[in-house]
Amino acid sequence: MTGFLDLYSEKDTFLHRLDPRVKLLAVALISVLAFILAELLYLVVLLCFILLLLVLARSSYGKAFFALKFVIRFMILITLLWPLFDRSGTPILFSIGPLDITEPAVWRGATSAVRVGCFATVWYILMFTTSQRDLVRALVKLGLRFDYGLALAISFRFIPTFGLTIESIKDAQRARALELDRGSILRRSRNYVSILVPTIVYALRTADTLALTLQSRAYGAFSNRTYLREIRMRASDYVALTVVVLILLLPAMAKYICGVRI
């Protein structure tokens, strides 16, 4: 799970420099576009466009592979399972017992798979190119209460620390001859109590200390807080914003106003 939070890498590409608010909007609009497009071909084009952006984000192969592994598995699963549940249309390609696999259903399955692929990978662009700090900053700037933004930032920040602590707790109990994967299910779940209790105690202690630390740094002393680094839209951000809006608007207009099948 921590792998998903570790997708960001410090690089200097136009995607990294882009205002995080524009990136958030781009993710939202491209997701809407994936909904609007109904033809497999155009969805594949959109997916290729997103993957091109991922390449331009210059993420490491390891991280990209880790992230795409899940999407590809999911896409294959959808393609395979869709025709089993959707039996409408003709012609019937072949039958397995009572199951009829129809040609339109196969195409619909593939279309949905690519659409889901678009939804998932477009988020990766954001996660590959935006640090958690910038993301939270953007959300706060967009109107999220600072308290919630801070809570979000802190949770991101502590997930790896938590992971390490749980490893250490596991080791400490294994050193007392605890065998987590031995015995009956009842015995195993009891074994996990010895991991769970120290973890919860650690979490509560950390939260307590953290609250004191925040207070001692005058958190909440003034209601209108100032920021060291303001995010500001630059000319290039406006250009990107326009491009992103057009990417949604043009196909949407083609479909709903001109009635083109896309």
Added chain:
Amino acid sequence: MIPRPDADSEDRVIFLRDAKFTYESGVEALKGVTLVIDKGEYLAVVGGNGSGKTTLAKHLNGLLRPTGGQVLVMGVQASTRTVAELARVVGYAFQNPDHQLFCRTVHDEVSFGPANIGLDGPEVKRRTDRAIAIMSLSDIRDRPPLSLTLGLRRRVSIASVIAMEPQVLVLDEPTTGLDAREADELMSIIRMLNDEGTTIVLITHEMKLVAEHANRVVVMMDGKVVLDSDTRGAFSDLGLLRRSKLLPPPVTQLAHRLSQIGVSKDILTPQELVFELTRGDDQ
């Protein structure tokens, strides 16, 4: 007493032969460590943060497996044994007691280990009572361990390890966060365990503890053993200690300063320095 690697294996409890370990992240934490630990030794493994001393210690009970070389525990390849099996021979008390305390009473906590290694009821009880007595926890045996002071929590966690009656006891920074008196009490109990025959492996960067208790010092730096000697020998080379990011106890530093007037450099305790100086006055 420094054991030779070719010594008879009768007394040899732990033998690392060119042990290497690389973390998944690619960090080479052990770069070929050869180390023999004999029965009854009081060994201190010292070194700065990141020198590899905790990684080394985790190899002794199989929490980490060497990515190269071998680890033998009681003459048997550690790689063929589970951590639970090795835990009967090598007890490991972690630095932070809060990483292991979870039971309702001190008594339950201490009996967790012995129960895990499959002993019968009376034996679990005998070992639990013994460990509680050794660590002087009898008065608080029914208290919840998590509500105790840090000094007591650490004692409970060490009791929970010695209740398995291991031949080797690994202690990772046992005095961190303790006041002078708590630390002294704890260290004298550990001294007593050593006198009774338990082999002690003390991991620390607190050189005062080393000077007062250990009889052999292994200095680690950058994943390698840079010095393996008796305690006096380890304190005679201040340059090496400094390179290993270690600070000798003040009395040893003073002795080194006074070495021009004939004070010997391997002073470990204030008493020794007083003796050395008053002897000087007689001459």
